[in-house]
Amino acid sequence: MEHQQQSAMPIGLCSRRRSVVLFGDSLTQRSYDEGGWGASLSHHLLRRADVYNRGYGGYNTRWALHLLPQLFPAQEGGHWLVTVFFGANDATIPSQAPHVPLDEYEANLKQILNYLKTKAQHVVLIAPPGLNESQRLQFQVEQYKELATGQLERFNATQSKYADACVRVGQEVGAPTLDLRTLQKRADWPELQMDGLHMSRTGQIA
Secondary structure, eight states, X not given: OHHHHHHTSXXXXXXXXXXXXXXXXXXXXXXGSTXXXXXXXXXXXTTTEEEEEEEXXXXXXXXXXXXXXXXXXXXXXXXEEEEEEOOTTTTSOTXXXXXXXXHHHHHHHHHHHHHHTTTEEEEEEEEOOOOOHHHHHHHHHHHHGGGOXXXXXXXXXXXXXXXXXXXXXXXXXXXXXXXXXXXXXXXXXXXXXXXXXXXXXXXXXX
């Protein structure tokens, strides 16, 4: 009888469910757009895990470090999977507020991963995608019209260096890494991005 009473007790919403946390910048935040990769992952894991989107538009690894103790408190743990997706904002030109020097980015990323490996069974790193510079300038004109500067706030060559560092950190700490620059090899690459950086619906699916 006692066993039956214990089994009948409510388990709540979180006590026995596996959890997945998507941690990153706007490329993660927008993963819940229509057809987004985060939404698709949540749907795929619907009966098996709760998926939390913790994407913060405009954030870099320096600011992400300050978020770690709040999002992943020392006394808590047990996440099944955490994805880490930063670098696009770190790679902006030095005059931009989110810019983080390459060596600091690499050190920050390593610190983030080492911390999260104590909080999750699996940590997957995602390297920033390639930048379509002409599409980025076109988006600037469409977005700001006569206020468009005609100058890029980031460059593909620089962003690629940050992606290289991201892959390197993944190898050093033993975290599987998804390198989104492979999408640039596709013939339909321009269709995969909506503004030269963020994924279009087609890119999200890809």
